[in-house]
Amino acid sequence: MERLPISRSLFFNAPAVISLVAASIAAILVYRACLHPLGKIPGPRIAALTSLWLTYHYWRGTWHDDILRLHDKYGPVVRIGPNEVALVDAAAAKQLYGHGKKVKKTNWYSTWIVPGRGRGVFSEQDHNTHSFLRKRVSAAYAMSSILKYEVYIQSCMDLCFEKLRKYAAAGEIVNMSEWTNALAFDVVGELAFGEKLGHLNAESADVGNLRHGIAQLFFVAANLGYVWGQSGLINSNPLVAFVMALFGAKPAMLEFANWTKKKVDARRQSDAPSDREDMLAHFIRMKSIDGDHPASDIEVIAESMNIIGAGADTTSIGMRTCLYYLSLNPTVYSRLQKEIDEYYDTHDLKVPITYQQTQELEYLKAVVLEALRLFPSITYQLPRYSPAAGIHVAKYYIPEGYEVGVSCIAQNRDKAVYGEDANEFRPERWLESKEKNAQLQANNMTFGGNGPRTCIGKNIAL
Ligand code: HEM
Numbered sequence: 025m026e027r028l029p030i031s032r033s034l035f036f037n038a039p040a041v042i043s044l045v046a047a048s049i050a051a052i053l054v055y056r057a058c059l060h061p062l063g064k065i066p067g068p069r070i071a072a073l074t075s076l077w078l079t080y081h082y083w084r085g086t087w088h089d090d091i092l093r094l095h096d097k098y099g100p101v102v103r104i105g106p107n108e109v110a111l112v113d114a115a116a117a118k119q120l121y122g123h124g125k126k127v128k129k130t131n132w133y134s135t136w137i138v139p140g141r142g143r144g145v146f147s148e149q150d151h152n153t154h155s156f157l158r159k160r161v162s163a164a165y166a167m168s169s170i171l172k173y174e175v176y177i178q179s180c181m182d183l184c185f186e187k188l189r190k191y192a193a194a195g196e197i198v199n200m201s202e203w204t205n206a207l208a209f210d211v212v213g214e215l216a217f218g219e220k221l222g223h224l225n226a227e228s229a230d231v232g233n234l235r236h237g238i239a240q241l242f243f244v245a246a247n248l249g250y251v252w253g254q255s256g257l258i259n260s261n262p263l264v265a266f267v268m269a270l271f272g273a274k275p276a277m278l279e280f281a282n283w284t285k286k287k288v289d290a291r292r293q294s295d296a297p298s299d300r301e302d303m304l305a306h307f308i309r310m311k312s313i314d315g316d317h318p319a320s321d322i323e324v325i326a327e328s329m330n331i332i333g334a335g336a337d338t339t340s341i342g343m344r345t346c347l348y349y350l351s352l353n354p355t356v357y358s359r360l361q362k363e364i365d366e367y368y369d370t371h372d373l374k375v376p377i378t379y380q381q382t383q384e385l386e387y388l389k390a391v392v393l394e395a396l397r398l399f400p401s402i403t404y405q406l407p408r409y410s411p412a413a414g415i416h417v418a419k420y421y422i423p424e425g426y427e428v429g430v431s432c433i434a435q436n437r438d439k440a441v442y443g444e445d446a447n448e449f450r451p452e453r454w455l456e457s458k459e460k461n462a463q464l465q466a467n468n469m470t471f472g473g474n475g476p477r478t479c480i481g482k483n484i485a486l
């Protein structure tokens with residue numbers, strides 16, 4: 025009698041296969057719900073069974089509300105996935121995002137790795153590679169460098185205000201969501217490529233569909249982070265590429281990569297060495313990841329595009345947040361305006377105030393800190409693998425290797441740190457005393473803590 029190959033015999037025995045699969049799924053679900061090491065941690069029941077729960081919530085675009093409600097309901101430790109826990113706890117946040125900690129980013133970040141596009145400082149999971157990537161660009165992001173670029177940032181501000189004055193004079197309403205976005209894109213263009221991207225000049229319009237394209241791409245990438253195999257799915261799957269193209273995402277990015285390459289070529293080929301000291305100049309000088317020779321085009325382009333991707337929307341969200349809270353709080357608005365007007369008067373300022381001068385405006389600094397505290401631009405979890413000793417929070421223990429994360433918005437509203445009025449916009453809380461200010465600053469998660477993975481663009485943003 026002829027023997028069937030295994031696959032065919034299984035195929036013909038469909039009922040057996042189906043029951044086997046069903047039994048395995050049932051076993052996994054029972055394990056996740058009852059026997060799992062995170063089983064005692066409170067949270068929504070479905071979240072314990074499948075990470076699709078979190079994906080669904082991310083996809084809804086309401087996570088900034090969802091995570092606050094989850095912590096209100098379940099407390100500072102919440103199980104938000106089969107293997108993931110969300111925390112609000114100042115001490116735990118320091119363990120995960122503080123100095124001297126070699127805590128690893130989880131696979132959620134692999135969704136940002138684009139094959140053939142160079143390793144990114146944001147998505148790199150390996151500690152040593154990240155260290156190298158970060159060190160070779162850090163001088164370009166240092167405050168001393170940013171101050172050198174200030175003249176380019178100011179030129180964008182000048183253009184922006186010139187345009188806005190025109191609308192104000194005509195009594196026309198403008199959409200500040202669009203204008204802050206246009207301003208931020210032009211600023212990062214100046215820093216990363218040596219020229220504005222033309223969004224202010226186009227009266228805040230989205231030139232070349234770039235902003236829309238990035239938003240679509242990031243929406244899909246960020247929200248698929250918990251789906252198994254997502255990296256390949258997003259970054260090398262032709263079907264997904266086709267669907268994204270329908271949204272206008274892919275051509276914009278490709279065009280943009282091409283455009284970036286042209287800028288790099290032009291800078292490399294220019295005979296007269298440019299005396300313009302910007303980030304592109306720094307990236308062209310940096311060393312390659314695989315040796316002593318200068319970085320390849322792909323690496324330079326990756327760094328330049330990184331700035332646009334990580335820096336433009338985050339910063340415009342920050343500006344909108346400040347404007348939003350100022351508009352809703354006339355008392356704060358007039359106190360701030362008074363502080364700025366007085367500074368101009370007493371210093372007889374005829375030119376725009378500089379960054380360093382603004383550092384003398386204590387109320388302005390407090391307003392920015394407070395607005396960014398209440399709505400930090402990044403509100404998703406920042407997941408890390410629990411370190412070797414595990415993490416103890418409240419009465420719970422999360423063993424090594426499980427995913428643990430803090431959402432900046434939830435930690436920034438921790439009543440244990442900020443008091444009962446943690447959800448209120450009150451810039452005065454930063455001005456009560458030097459000690460109180462230092463303590464609050466040390467605990468704000470707006471830029472992802474102060475450790476090795478903290479926001480490298482913080483100085484640009486500020
Ligand atoms: C208000 C504005 C901004 C906010 C609130 C912000 C927030 C953050 C946060 C929370 C992280 C940590 C992410 C994580 O752990 O997964 C981060 C990382 C990062 N940010 Fe920002 N960011 C801002 C502006 C910028 C700007 C202007 C740039 C660049 C020009 C930038 C570039 C980066 C990069 C490259 C990383 C990854 C750093 C690393 O892993 O070593 N950000 N940012």
Ligand SMILES: *[C@@H]1O[C@H](CO)[C@@H](O)[C@H](O)[C@H]1NC(C)=O
Pocket residue numbers: 199200201202
């Ligand atoms: C302003 O722009 C934002 C961002 O594009 C958009 O969501 C919003 O609907 C606009 N508001 C108005 C009143 O047009």
Ligand SMILES: *[C@@H]1O[C@H](CO)[C@@H](O)[C@H](O)[C@H]1NC(C)=O
Pocket residue numbers: 275278279282
């Ligand atoms: C980008 O450049 C490549 C190579 O020069 C070209 O084949 C491709 O069509 C360009 N893509 C876009 C969208 O401009």
Ligand SMILES: *[C@@H]1O[C@H](CO)[C@@H](O)[C@H](O)[C@H]1NC(C)=O
Pocket residue numbers: 392393396465466467468469470471472473474
């Ligand atoms: C808190 O925020 C300020 C700026 O808004 C920043 O300079 C400081 O480093 C932050 N603290 C931490 C721990 O990230």
